[in-house]
Amino acid sequence: MNEIEEEIIEEFSLFDDQMDRYEYIIDIGKKLPPLEAKFQANDFLVQGCQSKVWLHAFAKDGRIFYEADSNTAITKGIIALLIRVLSGRDPKEVVNYELTFIDGINLRSHLSSQRSNGLSSMIHRMKAYASAFSK
Numbered sequence: 001m002n003e004i005e006e007e008i009i010e011e012f013s014l015f016d017d018q019m020d021r022y023e024y025i026i027d028i029g030k031k032l033p034p035l036e037a038k039f040q041a042n043d044f045l046v047q048g049c050q051s052k053v054w055l056h057a058f059a060k061d062g063r064i065f066y067e068a069d070s071n072t073a074i075t076k077g078i079i080a081l082l083i084r085v086l087s088g089r090d091p092k093e094v095v096n097y098e099l100t101f102i103d104g105i106n107l108r109s110h111l112s113s114q115r116s117n118g119l120s121s122m123i124h125r126m127k128a129y130a131s132a133f134s135k
Contacts, residue, residue, distance in 0.1 A: 004085050005101035012105040021105070022074060029076030032083070035069035048121030050114040051075040055122065057129035064091045064133050066126060078107070079122055086126055094130035099123065
C-alpha cells in the first residue's frame with residue numbers, strides 16, 4: 001500500500017495549482033467502473049458525506065475489494081483514490097493501515113469541513129467493512 005500511496009503523491013506533485021489537482025481528482029473518478037444499481041441503495045450509502053457515496057465491499061481469496069460511486073465528481077475521485085490504495089488487500093492490513101497520501105497531497109486541507117468529514121466517513125466505512133471480513 002505504501003508504494004501506491006507514493007505513486008499518488010508523486011502524481012499530485014506535478015500540479016502546482018489546486019484547481020489542476022481537483023481536475024485530476026475528477027478525471028480519476030471518471031475512470032471508476034460503474035457500480036451495479038443494486039448497490040446504489042440506502043444500505044450502501046456512507047453516512048456523514050455531504051454528497052451521496054455508495055460503497056460496497058466483498059471478499060475474494062482472503063482479500064477485500066471495494067466498489068463505489070458518488071453523485072458528485074470530486075467525491076467520486078476521492079473514493080476512487082481510497083479504493084486504489086485499499087482494495088485487493090488483506091482485510092486485517094486495511095483495518096490497521098494509516099493512510100498517508102491524504103496529507104501527502106494536502107487533500108484534507110483543501111476540503112470544506114463537510115467534505116473533510118465525508119472523507120473521514122468513507123475511510124471509517126472502508127475499515128469497518130475490512131474489520132467485518134477479517135473475522
